[in-house]
Amino acid sequence: MAQQENTHSEIEVSATDLPLHCPMPQHLAWNSHPRVFLPIEKTGEALCPYCGTHYRLKAGEVVKGH
Incomplete structure (x- = not known):
């Protein structure tokens, strides 16, 4: 996957x-703040406490647990 700027306020992610x-x-700014893991599995959405980026699971994505 090509590198891209982390300037989007909302990013769709897949499982x-x-x-x-x-x-x-x-x-590109992968080291712009400390890495933080975001719990998106239960609600389908997560907000980064450092940069405010809003992550959302793509529609129809299935998250499989352990």
């Missing part, structure tokens, strides 16, 4: 992106 953390490896 293959889990466990979700911000910033994500494909962001």
Whole structure:
């Protein structure tokens, strides 16, 4: 996946992106703040406490637990 700026206020992610953390490896500023893991599995949404990026699971994504 090509690197991209982490300037979006909302990012859709898929189940293959889990466990979700911000910033994500494909962001150019991947070291812009400490990596934080975001619990998105139960609600389908998560907000990064550092940069305010809102993550949302893509419609129809199925999250499988252990």
